[in-house]
């Protein structure tokens with residue numbers, strides 16, 4: 349758990365895409381754009397209306413000419429001061445309503461995009477082939493779906509903010525054109541030069557975003573490692589080391605954020621100063637060189653006052669969006685990789701096949717990603733229906749790989765899983781899982797009631813079936829608990845003992861009425877009494893359920909009537925069991 353480098357690229361990072369397409373409904377996007385334009389338009393109209401307002405004051409010098417005069421001629425003749433002020437108030441009310449709509453619609457857009465992104469990611473991850481998805485770091489994936497998706501939401505908000513600012517700037521420019529084309533065009537040229545000068549800082553925001561995505565993943569990993577190993581950390585006296593590793597990542601992330609924020613703030617300050625200088629020069633030119641009438645100049649100054657913070661906001665919004673883009677790129681890349689590894693893509697048949705005679709592996713070879721030697725090398729194994737086989741072999745010999753292939757969880761590189769001698773196609777392989785139950789060494793229960801944990805496996809099971817499964821798994825103790833089936837098991841089932849947990853897991857497996865039950869070191873972590881209870885329960889299943897018992901010794905393995913031994917990926921012996929205990 350030492351501090352890690354954050355420079356690595358996750359295995360799914362290749363070909364990352366940065367598109368928002370498909371995440372946001374087109375109709376809502378158009379609605380948001382239209383509202384933003386209306387807000388901008390109401391601001392522009394308000395400023396142009398300053399001209400007749402000033403005109404009605406009567407001391408403003410020359411009357412406007414050119415296109416402005418034409419626009420003003422559309423107004424009713426000589427509106428009184430009261431009418432003008434009332435119009436302003438109405439405009440402000442309309443703008444307030446539009447701004448409210450823009451804000452709520454913007455938030456809705458953000459949440460829809462993030463909900464769709466997460467849903468697509470989780471759906472793709474669930475459907476991805478385990479051999480591919482097993483290579484992705486869980487903490488990195490969690491970080492993408494928790495932290496990074498919120499960054500994406502903020503980024504989308506910034507993108508929307510940038511669009512709104514841009515729309516207002518566009519309308520402001522149109523208003524300026526109306527008031528004084530010369531001033532407007534000079535301001536546009538000056539503004540474009542200022543925006544161009546910021547290209548490098550926008551690029552820096554993208555790099556910052558990439559760094560932050562990696563640091564967030566590291567933080568998640570470190571937190572998961574630390575909180576998941578509190579007992580180990582205490583017993584090794586590694587509290588300080590763990591805290592220091594966490595601190596190092598936190599510090600790096602904080603420094604990175606402060607440095608980026610400082611760059612954005614510096615840019616904003618410089619932009620304000622550059623904008624103010626530009627505005628001052630334009631006003632000076634307007635008065636001294638171009639002899640612009642005060643009735644036009646005053647609204648122009650009002651326009652500058654409005655535009656300067658807008659430019660500032662546009663720059664900040666755009667940089668924040670750029671910083672969020674790597675998070676979106678990484679999430680879309682993960683989704684792309686998971687969708688490419690979709691094991692159910694061609695699934696048509698969904699009826700779980702049921703063998704009559706045997707379940708077998710025929711010439712199965714498997715090499716895990718990044719490994720030189722195959723985990724399994726042309727393995728043949730026959731499990732006659734109703735038999736109980738113990739599978740032995742040294743650590744790393746390939747026992748769990750055999751179990752995964754028999755259970756239809758992974759597809760071998762060559763060879764096949766067969767039922768009654770018939771090779772399963774990919775669609776049947778997925779459906780076959782319904783007939784298989786797994787019980788692993790580490791019992792996995794969800795933080796819910798025992799009833800909910802059982803119903804998770806078979807949603808339509810009634811109480812009688814659940815009670816029968818519990819009794820069949822030597823878990824009748826549940827019925828004597830004060831809350832019975834409604835007892836909450838605690839996080840990962842920690843409010844129960846290891847043996848109790850495992851017996852509930854066995855009941856959950858039984859509830860599925862499996863054809864094949866795989867017990868992968870299912871009793872290895874238990875005391876002899878608990879193991880004996882599990883073994884007694886499994887003993888009653890013999891003959892009804894085909895059993896594959898992975899393990900070396902103990903009451904459970906003694907139940908087997910057949911034995912297979914794996915050595916370096918090869919089945920070296922398969923025969924009727926002589927002695928398993």
Ligand SMILES: Nc1ncnc2c1ncn2[C@@H]1O[C@H](COP(=O)(O)OP(=O)(O)OP(=O)(O)O)[C@@H](O)[C@H]1O
Pocket residue numbers: 482716717718719723741742743744745746747748749750
């Ligand atoms: N996801 C994986 N990626 C890379 N290599 C893997 C992966 N899973 C297993 N292996 C390797 O494949 C070989 C067989 O592993 P497997 O888990 O099937 O063995 P096992 O007999 O069940 O071991 P153990 O009894 O220790 O659980 C081992 O060398 C292991 O390191």
